[in-house]
Amino acid sequence: MTNNHYDLIGVGIGPFNLGLAALCEPVDQINALFLEQKPQFQWHPGLLLENTSLQVPFLADLVTMADPCSQFSFLNYLRAKSRLYHFYFFEKFHIPRREYNHYCQWVAEQLSSCRFGERVEAITWEENRQDFAVKTKRVDGTHFTYHCRNLVLGVGSIPHTPACFQNVPSERIFHSAEFLHKRDRAYQCQSITVIGSGQSAAEVFYELLQAQETYGYRLSWHTRSQGFFPMEYSKLGLEHFSPDYIHYFHSLPQDKRDQLLAGQDLLYKGISFSTIANIYDLLYERSVADNYPDVQLASAMEVKEVEKAGNGYRLVYRHLHQNQPYTHETDCIILATGYHDKIPDCIANISHLIQWDEQKRYIVNLDYRLALTQDIPNQIFVQNGDLHTHGIGASDLGLGAYCNSVIINTLVGRSVYPVQQRNVFQQFGTLT
Ligand SMILES: Cc1cc2nc3c(=O)[nH]c(=O)nc-3n(C[C@H](O)[C@H](O)[C@H](O)COP(=O)(O)OP(=O)(O)OC[C@H]3O[C@@H](n4cnc5c(N)ncnc54)[C@H](O)[C@@H]3O)c2cc1C
Ligand SMILES: NC(=O)c1ccc[n+]([C@@H]2O[C@H](COP(=O)([O-])OP(=O)(O)OC[C@H]3O[C@@H](n4cnc5c(N)ncnc54)[C@H](OP(=O)(O)O)[C@@H]3O)[C@@H](O)[C@H]2O)c1
Numbered sequence: 001m002t003n004n005h006y007d008l009i010g011v012g013i014g015p016f017n018l019g020l021a022a023l024c025e026p027v028d029q030i031n032a033l034f035l036e037q038k039p040q041f042q043w044h045p046g047l048l049l050e051n052t053s054l055q056v057p058f059l060a061d062l063v064t065m066a067d068p069c070s071q072f073s074f075l076n077y078l079r080a081k082s083r084l085y086h087f088y089f090f091e092k093f094h095i096p097r098r099e100y101n102h103y104c105q106w107v108a109e110q111l112s113s114c115r116f117g118e119r120v121e122a123i124t125w126e127e128n129r130q131d132f133a134v135k136t137k138r139v140d141g142t143h144f145t146y147h148c149r150n151l152v153l154g155v156g157s158i159p160h161t162p163a164c165f166q167n168v169p170s171e172r173i174f175h176s177a178e179f180l181h182k183r184d185r186a187y188q189c190q191s192i193t194v195i196g197s198g199q200s201a202a203e204v205f206y207e208l209l210q211a212q213e214t215y216g217y218r219l220s221w222h223t224r225s226q227g228f229f230p231m232e233y234s235k236l237g238l239e240h241f242s243p244d245y246i247h248y249f250h251s252l253p254q255d256k257r258d259q260l261l262a263g264q265d266l267l268y269k270g271i272s273f274s275t276i277a278n279i280y281d282l283l284y285e286r287s288v289a290d291n292y293p294d295v296q297l298a299s300a301m302e303v304k305e306v307e308k309a310g311n312g313y314r315l316v317y318r319h320l321h322q323n324q325p326y327t328h329e330t331d332c333i334i335l336a337t338g339y340h341d342k343i344p345d346c347i348a349n350i351s352h353l354i355q356w357d358e359q360k361r362y363i364v365n366l367d368y369r370l371a372l373t374q375d376i377p378n379q380i381f382v383q384n385g386d387l388h389t390h391g392i393g394a395s396d397l398g399l400g401a402y403c404n405s406v407i408i409n410t411l412v413g414r415s416v417y418p419v420q421q422r423n424v425f426q427q428f429g430t431l432t
Contacts, residue, residue: 008411009134009148010034011120011346013041015397016383017154018104019062020404021111022072029412033146034111034154035136037119041108043101046178052203054100055231055272057093060398061100062107066405066417072110077103118144123151124349130378132350150411152381153347157339157395165335168306173313176200176336183207187215189331193315195303197223199231201336202271206279209295213286218294220330222317224302231270239424240267241393243402248428249391250366254357257388268392269338301326306333341385354380357388364389367410368403381407 008024010017013036024032059065061074070076074095078084087095108114117139124133126147134146159175172189174182176196186192186208194205205221212219221228232238239245249257286293304325305316312331319326343362347354355363355371363371364386369379383403387394405417 004144004146005131006031006033006146006148008032008150008152009132009146010152010154011123011134011344012036012153012155013038013108013114013116014154014156014384015043015062015104016156016400016403017152018108018111018114019400020152020154020383020407021113022062022070022107023066023401023404023408023417024113025072025111027408027412027416030408032113033148034114035118035120035134036114036116039117039139041101041105041114041116043097043104044177045101046180047176047200047203048098048101048180049203049207050096050098052097053092053094054097054397055094055199056396056398058095059093060396060400061103063401065398065401067401072107074103077106080106120344120346122349123346125353130376132378149377150379150381152383152407153344153385154383155342155344156384158342159335160338160340161335162303162337164303164305165333168313169308172332173306174334176204176334177339179204179207179334186332186334187211187217189217189312191218191220191312191330192332192334193220193222193328193330194334194336195222196336196338197221197225197228197271197299198269198336198338199271199275200338202228202275202279204334204336206275206282209279209282209286209293212293212295217331218296220296220328221298222296222301222303222315222328223299224320225265225270225299226320227299228276228297229266229270230273230276232267233273236426237267239426240391241396241398242423243399243419244422244424245428246390246393246399246402247366250389251429254388257391261388261391264392268396341387350380359388361388362386366390367406369410379411381410383407 007030013034017034021034024030058074063070063072078087118136120134121137122135126133131147131149132151136144159177172185192208194201208219300320301317302320303315304318307314309329312329313333315328317326353372353374355373357363362382362385364382368381370382384395393399405419408416
């Protein structure tokens with residue numbers, strides 16, 4: 001192997017590919033390189049708020065569900081940071097999001113296979129060499145080309161902004177993904193509107209509600225969803241985030257999978273019970289003695305139009321039940337309108353190698369290999385781009401180690417990280 005030729009190159013270093021890098025580390029057969037455009041590991045930095053926690057137990061770290069003895073486990077991180085006793089007395093499964101980010105940074109620092117500040121710009125297929133050429137641009141402006149036999153795309157998703165916001169001056173309109181970077185702009189306004197009712201919206205709203213007495217703004221929280229509903233967190237509901245459910249879901253015809261997904265929003269979106277309780281309790285406290293805070297909450301309201309109005313903006317909603325327009329003026333808009341998958345530009349030159357479904361989505365095999373148009377020994381894997389093929393667990397951190405075990409086992413052709421068959425009490429599909 002020359003030092004720019006690899007068995008595997010990973011595009012992007014979020015939790016999924018970082019977990020893969022950690023699990024590949026002890027596997028001699030895989031000479032891997034992972035490339036990340038950001039200068040260091042940063043997990044959704046614009047929403048790393050204090051007092052917010054991971055929505056999965058700490059066991060969903062980068063490695064434990066595949067190899068509890070790994071040196072890259074969260075418990076070993078605690079030991080390295082002399083925090084084991086603190087964690088022991090903390091007595092919580094759900095760790096602060098800021099600590100999860102710090103733990104991931106600790107893992108990334110130890111992995112020579114992870115390179116930061118290097119964006120993958122283009123990937124081409126080199127027929128004569130039977131490998132992929134991966135062209136990158138580093139932060140200092142220099143370019144580099146690596147070669148690899150196999151690829152793994154771990155580019156995550158990107159913030160979704162409704163189309164009507166695209167041509168509006170955006171000084172005081174921003175996505176929740178940028179909240180911490182732009183929060184001060186909101187604090188200076190007389191009125192703020194948060195749109196959406198997922199976990200991001202709820203955390204942003206709660207943060208603004210806590211600061212409302214200090215800054216004195218009017219606060220509105222509007223969403224297209226049917227209500228401010230909680231995300232599923234019952235034990236039997238959680239069994240849908242298991243390898244067993246992935247197997248079942250993947251076995252269904254694509255049109256049935258699409259139909260199922262359309263009705264499963266509240267299994268993986270929505271607000272945590274504790275955030276809803278925090279918000280409600282603060283509203284209750286603030287409204288004592290008829291002193292109602294200047295707050296408005298409304299659901300079933302879809303933003304249809306937005307335009308500049310004086311120093312602020314005018315929003316036009318359509319109420320989904322009453323089918324009526326509603327106009328609302330505000331100085332600042334925070335779009336907590338979610339994220340969407342995007343096929344990365346860097347694979348444009350290998351698009352002809354990839355099989356696409358009718359909706360221009362990847363066709364992803366059960367073992368996370370993309371279906372290809374040519375019979376070549378090389379593979380392209382995808383992480384967290386498989387909601388439509390593998391179901392609601394696609395972005396779940398608790399399934400990252402499973403997904404990475406499958407990828408590694410497939411790459412080396414043996415069971416390096418054994419994958420257990422029966423993990424849940426219920427049966428998905430017809431009874432056997
Ligand atoms: C605020 C927030 C909190 C969440 N909390 C939880 C939670 O508690 N539990 C849970 O199960 N799920 C959670 N999720 C969902 C999901 O697990 C996370 O979004 C997770 O970060 C997905 O990991 P990833 O590796 O797929 O992608 P990402 O974390 O998005 O990482 C992808 C990386 O690829 C890089 N990249 C993209 N293109 C290129 C390129 N061309 N070259 C180089 N690098 C590139 C990006 O810079 C990025 O760093 C959360 C999501 C959000 C938005
Ligand atoms: N603490 C944490 O760990 C944490 C924090 C943040 C996020 N997350 C996770 O990250 C993922 C994304 O969460 P998210 O909250 O960013 O997004 P989300 O769950 O996808 O929520 C987006 C919200 O925006 C609404 N919306 C979209 N377009 C709209 C429009 N035009 N008008 C009005 N409302 C509109 C959606 O309504 P519809 O319901 O109609 O689509 C929905 O309520 C989730 O899996 C979540 O659990 C986790």
